[in-house]
Amino acid sequence: MSDFRDRHVVITGAGGGIGSAVAQRFAAAHAKVTLLDRDEAAGRRVAASIVEAGGEAGAHVCDITSRVEIDRALDAARAGRGPVDVLVNNAGWDVFRPFLKTAPEDWARLIDINLTGALHMHHAVLPEMVARAQGRIVNVASDAARVGSSGEAVYAACKAGLVAFSKTIAREHARHKITVNVVCPGPTDTALLSSVVQGAADPEKLREAFRRSIPLGRIGRPEDLAGAVLFFASDDAAFVTGQVLSVSGGLTMAG
Template sequence: MTITHDFTGQTVVITGAASGIGAASATAFAAAGASVWVLDVDAGRGEAVAADIVSGGGRARFLRCDVTGDADVEHALGVVLAEDGGIDVAYCNAGIGWIKPVSTTEPDEWRRVLDIDLTGAFLVARRAFLAMRPRRSGVILFTGSPHGYRTMAETSAYAAAKAGIGGLMRALALEAAPHGIRVNSLLPGAIDTPALRAEAELSGDAEDAVRRWGAVRPLGRIGRAEEVADLALFLASPAASFITGAELLVDGGAMAAQPAGLATVAPK
């Protein structure tokens, strides 16, 4: 059975939508009929994403928005409300990665990661919730990460921020439920995005790094941004009408796997 999602007449706001998962989600929601607002600090790429959607027959507009500033967030969402009259889906996706041990991470670096990845998500979700509450309907999505549960020594700030997303999402889901608003998180694993490719470059052989990251996953590959976008559409649709306060993995089975060195039963 094929499920077709229809967002005709709905307004969707996506942060960090100039590339990667955000851009793929903006394209997918627009293809499903939504009026999409592409929010990002990268005006060049953000405008290009919106233009590509429009050239393909969809509806999209770009707004420059720095999610770390509440005034910036309030202004951007105010423009959306003035133009479209409401917000049906807010996808708090903006974020940056971070690879540095605790011992060498400077306080300003720590604050920058948490400001973008966690506080930025809070500011956007809060404003979206306030806009949705009088209408008693809406969906708020977050981009979390498996790093909120299992991480590495070099990802302290990122792991802390993504663990915080889980707590924020659950608390908001409980607060929003009586108002008919659903709140969930997507937890992408290794997804083929510009950010992942940039991280792979640090290894010296990016293509080999990507192959290795895919090979250790049960499905034998890394994911595509479009696969995460598909889950975002599902969670925002009536097909997920009884799902709130949930974290859904998109990681090729990585979190289900016991690390080989910790296996207690010999493989047959």
């Protein structure tokens, strides 16, 4: 895996499980890491752990549904760590219920966080990547985008939109030497999954059902996603763009 020394990596939703694991891996590879999260305390905890381990990191409060907050956070990040070399769009949110039991206000929030927020981040970071003729973007979607998922209709639609958007941006900016790829997690042991499980009539039964559905025999861990993200961001993937990789223990095997 490439060394990310002197590269500035921006990660959204970096205070959570997958975001934190990705940030830690980039820091271990000598990247300068910027953590963006709505939860100020969570972001600062992850940044502090990186710094304590000898890495370079800073955390900034940022709601990705607000372009004003994004610009403010990125300005502060650039002032401390330079231009953005790698963007990892990881922030996400879900509500687990059948579509007919959801309401338009649920759809609006799902779309704002899972799709519009990522569009904001691309729009904020791409100009500097284009000007420098270099950049890596890794978008974290979901296997729900590839095969659907009962109880996650709007979430799946948002993530499918993110996949299609990523492929289009990959085409538009290949001439600028910018790559755009997608990592699709399956069920992963995060706070989001816990909230889904705890909302079930029988949480342990649902968790066991998730586990039994995965050929490799366990629910994913945040650390399982980090390697895939780092690969797409690395020089090893310099000739890879517009691609989608599932990290799901074999739950889905989409072509």
